Amino acid sequence: MSGQPPIAELGRRAKAAARVLALASTAAKDDALRAAADVLVERSPEILEANGQDVVTAEAAGTTATVVDRLRLTPARVSAMADGLRQVAALPDPVGEVVEGWTRPNGLVIEKVRVPLGVVAIIYENRPNVTSDAFGLCLKSGNAAFLRGSSAAIESNKAIAAALREGVAKAGLPEDALVLVEDTDHDTAIEFMRLRESIDCLIPRGGPSLIRSILEHATVPYVIDGDGNCHVYVDETADLDQAVDIIVNAKMQRPSVCNAAESLVVHEAVAAEFLPRAAAALEGVELVGDARAIDIIGADRVALASDDDFGREFLDLKLSVAVTPDLSAAIDHVNRFGSGHTEAILTRDLNAARRFTREVDAAAVIVNASTRFTDGEQFGFGAEIGISTQKLHARGPMGLRELTTCKYVITGEGQTRR
Amino acid sequence: MSGQPPIAELGRRAKAAARVLALASTAAKDDALRAAADVLVERSPEILEANGQDVVTAEAAGTTATVVDRLRLTPARVSAMADGLRQVAALPDPVGEVVEGWTRPNGLVIEKVRVPLGVVAIIYENRPNVTSDAFGLCLKSGNAAFLRGSSAAIESNKAIAAALREGVAKAGLPEDALVLVEDTDHDTAIEFMRLRESIDCLIPRGGPSLIRSILEHATVPYVIDGDGNCHVYVDETADLDQAVDIIVNAKMQRPSVCNAAESLVVHEAVAAEFLPRAAAALEGVELVGDARAIDIIGADRVALASDDDFGREFLDLKLSVAVTPDLSAAIDHVNRFGSGHTEAILTRDLNAARRFTREVDAAAVIVNASTRFTDGEQFGFGAEIGISTQKLHARGPMGLRELTTCKYVITGEGQTRR
Numbered sequence: 001m002s003g004q005p006p007i008a009e010l011g012r013r014a015k016a017a018a019r020v021l022a023l024a025s026t027a028a029k030d031d032a033l034r035a036a037a038d039v040l041v042e043r044s045p046e047i048l049e050a051n052g053q054d055v056v057t058a059e060a061a062g063t064t065a066t067v068v069d070r071l072r073l074t075p076a077r078v079s080a081m082a083d084g085l086r087q088v089a090a091l092p093d094p095v096g097e098v099v100e101g102w103t104r105p106n107g108l109v110i111e112k113v114r115v116p117l118g119v120v121a122i123i124y125e126n127r128p129n130v131t132s133d134a135f136g137l138c139l140k141s142g143n144a145a146f147l148r149g150s151s152a153a154i155e156s157n158k159a160i161a162a163a164l165r166e167g168v169a170k171a172g173l174p175e176d177a178l179v180l181v182e183d184t185d186h187d188t189a190i191e192f193m194r195l196r197e198s199i200d201c202l203i204p205r206g207g208p209s210l211i212r213s214i215l216e217h218a219t220v221p222y223v224i225d226g227d228g229n230c231h232v233y234v235d236e237t238a239d240l241d242q243a244v245d246i247i248v249n250a251k252m253q254r255p256s257v258c259n260a261a262e263s264l265v266v267h268e269a270v271a272a273e274f275l276p277r278a279a280a281a282l283e284g285v286e287l288v289g290d291a292r293a294i295d296i297i298g299a300d301r302v303a304l305a306s307d308d309d310f311g312r313e314f315l316d317l318k319l320s321v322a323v324t325p326d327l328s329a330a331i332d333h334v335n336r337f338g339s340g341h342t343e344a345i346l347t348r349d350l351n352a353a354r355r356f357t358r359e360v361d362a363a364a365v366i367v368n369a370s371t372r373f374t375d376g377e378q379f380g381f382g383a384e385i386g387i388s389t390q391k392l393h394a395r396g397p398m399g400l401r402e403l404t405t406c407k408y409v410i411t412g413e414g415q416t417r418r
Numbered sequence: 419m420s421g422q423p424p425i426a427e428l429g430r431r432a433k434a435a436a437r438v439l440a441l442a443s444t445a446a447k448d449d450a451l452r453a454a455a456d457v458l459v460e461r462s463p464e465i466l467e468a469n470g471q472d473v474v475t476a477e478a479a480g481t482t483a484t485v486v487d488r489l490r491l492t493p494a495r496v497s498a499m500a501d502g503l504r505q506v507a508a509l510p511d512p513v514g515e516v517v518e519g520w521t522r523p524n525g526l527v528i529e530k531v532r533v534p535l536g537v538v539a540i541i542y543e544n545r546p547n548v549t550s551d552a553f554g555l556c557l558k559s560g561n562a563a564f565l566r567g568s569s570a571a572i573e574s575n576k577a578i579a580a581a582l583r584e585g586v587a588k589a590g591l592p593e594d595a596l597v598l599v600e601d602t603d604h605d606t607a608i609e610f611m612r613l614r615e616s617i618d619c620l621i622p623r624g625g626p627s628l629i630r631s632i633l634e635h636a637t638v639p640y641v642i643d644g645d646g647n648c649h650v651y652v653d654e655t656a657d658l659d660q661a662v663d664i665i666v667n668a669k670m671q672r673p674s675v676c677n678a679a680e681s682l683v684v685h686e687a688v689a690a691e692f693l694p695r696a697a698a699a700l701e702g703v704e705l706v707g708d709a710r711a712i713d714i715i716g717a718d719r720v721a722l723a724s725d726d727d728f729g730r731e732f733l734d735l736k737l738s739v740a741v742t743p744d745l746s747a748a749i750d751h752v753n754r755f756g757s758g759h760t761e762a763i764l765t766r767d768l769n770a771a772r773r774f775t776r777e778v779d780a781a782a783v784i785v786n787a788s789t790r791f792t793d794g795e796q797f798g799f800g801a802e803i804g805i806s807t808q809k810l811h812a813r814g815p816m817g818l819r820e821l822t823t824c825k826y827v828i829t830g831e832g833q834t835r836r
Contacts, residue, residue: 104796108787216637253835361536368829368832369526391619392811408783410783
């Protein structure tokens with residue numbers, strides 16, 4: 001339907017490009033990123049026109065205003081995409097780093113060298129800027145980007161991909177550094193997840209139904225960018241002024257993102273003092289809580305929370321509240337309901353901080369700061385392809401380094417094994 | 419049938435034990451390993467008797483002598499298993515290592531800390547020593563071992579697991595540090611691969627049919643210990659005396675293992691001189707080769723190889739031979755037929771070595787040494803749980819460190835995000 005070759009052939013093209021990119025110098029990759037940025041800006045009119053078609057289609061289909069806003073591009077947004085590529089060009093290249101090296105008693109020299117993964121596949125939803133952002137991170141790390149966006153953004157994605165490919169080719173690298181799958185039907189997505197001969201790593205960026213589909217169907221290796229059901233635990237020795245600022249920031253500063261707090265857990269010793277202040281500061285946030293939270297804050301402000309509420313990532317101005325008898329109960333609560341993303345403790349007690357950071361099982365455990373800091377930019381990685389909530393390969397914010405693997409290079413002088 | 423609780427309940431027990439093990443001190447884990455080793459030796463009579471039952475069953479079923487030999491335990495083999503546990507106790511503990519750490523401009527301190535994976539599941543075949551070896555590596559790295567061996571070794575595995583569990587309990591750690599699945603039917607294996615709520619990492623140790631089953635059914639994260647179709651490429655500048663020694667070592671020293679060479683690739687400039695010498699030195703090895711290899715060595719010594727031969731891991735005294743016009747063709751051949759395990763170049767030319775190590779896509783690339791060195795012990799890791807041929811998480815020999823993940827610990831003093 002799209003006029004593109006079959007997906008297996010697209011995969012082979014990406015793989016062939018990946019072989020060239022893996023050996024490209026940092027200078028060549030950076031030139032290609034800057035050239036792609038320039039063409040993106042030059043092609044703004046075509047990109048905005050294509051985006052206009054997607055927006056009209058979305059509005060005609062009755063899509064919500066929030067979703068249409070995510071889809072919509074403006075000259076400023078296209079310009080920001082180009083700036084993003086130039087910023088990635090300025091980051092250090094992870095490829096070729098000798099991570100470690102040693103010499104064995106028999107004289108063999110072993111070096112562990114950072115190399116690109118090869119073809120990085122990404123399945124994503126409506127935001128067209130992901131097409132450019134993902135391409136940039138993949139190219140910088142020596143990988144080909146094999147992208148499958150949503151049907152709602154297909155015209156925008158095609159226009160953006162055409163501009164980026166043109167820029168890469170101008171700079172002398174293979175245009176298949178970015179291969180966009182134009183066929184957005186469900187069966188193609190399943191086929192995509194099973195292209196083991198060409199995909200080295202798949203990063204799904206989407207909701208629970210996409211993750212379920214990956215778990216069920218994917219045979220390619222993948223890294224899951226999962227939910228964030230993040231907790232802020234206010235310990236009995238917490239600085240309560242600070243605690244109010246932190247829960248307000250963690251919940252309200254940007255409620256729609258994965259590192260926003262979804263649950264407040266409070267030690268019973270400070271609940272009576274802290275919770276009414278927190279509830280007042282969280283004006284505009286719907287609260288659901290356990291019986292003790294209701295006793296303290298009042299049933300007019302807090303509704304009774306179910307286990308389902310405690311397990312849910314609201315991604316909205318809604319917060320669950322639990323009161324626990326002690327630190328151990330708080331840790332149990334967090335480990336039971338958390339999604340392994342980010343969990344914070346607010347305390348002045350060193351032993352409490354130590355126990356919480358050791359015993360809570362999550363990608364990021366924070367002491368006395370907002371959960372919103374779990375982020376590639378905030379960590380200083382310069383950019384982020386996602387936040388892994390799995391334990392293998394990458395855990396937490398994934399930057400350029402997480403788009404690489406390592407290879408052992410072993411050098412001898414005729415050694416054989418006895 | 420086995421009288422054990424359902425597999426989901428076994429998984430919950432392993433998970434509960436893993437929480438305790440993750441916080442156990444190195445001293446406590448080492449004590450448990452030594453206690454387990456002692457009980458293993460004490461229980462030798464029971465273990466050997468149980469193993470005798472497995473051997474009788476296997477022989478009655480007409481199992482080949484090689485396979486029965488893998489299954490059979492002797493007092494010396496039980497003793498070697500115990501020694502293996504004591505050696506693991508003496509290795510450094512990877513848990514708690516601060517892999518890196520830095521301070522952000524806003525004062526947040528970010529540390530990346532090595533932590534256990536949790537529950538490590540292993541599906542394996544006949545060798546009963548894997549029960550003890552895998553348990554030891556998992557315990558040392560703070561993980562619970564959730565093991566599913568083959569039906570052929572079930573009585574041996576039960577006896578070994580009982581001894582190890584008794585040892586761990588004596589030392590004060592939870593006996594569920596080792597949970598053996600006693601039900602060895604196929605449906606249970608599938609259920610095992612899908613226990614996402616309790617398994618943090620699955621390492622399948624088996625042949626292609628197990629790997630296919632994992633790709634098709636597993637929803638838990640896994641690391642594949644795959645085939646080794648390893649090549650030795652003899653470049654035009656190779657030291658040919660050394661090359662004869664290396665190919666003989668790589669092919670013949672232990673042909674049944676994954677890092678043995680399966681294919682010899684020779685630059686045409688030295689093929690006429692090298693191949694007859696190599697063929698003579700490889701006495702007892704069946705050769706299959708391309709037309710040029712046959713021209714040089716003679717059709718009485720080399721049969722014509724198919725693409726299937728070039729792609730096959732023989733695991734036996736059989737070797738494929740190809741003659742290539744140059745280094746580029748050799749690299750293409752290796753990348754086409756290799757399985758991403760170990761590939762060697764023999765050369766005195768620095769640029770050839772550089773190109774081969776950069777352009778060949780494998781876990782280990784070796785210059786002037788035998789492929790047999792891709793091994794956890796040979797790398798100095800002290801022990802090995804397998805050799806990963808995948809690119810995510812771990813690539814190449816997997817030691818204790820590859821049985822861990824990392825957690826970010828972020829410490830602030832009230833920081834919120836703007």
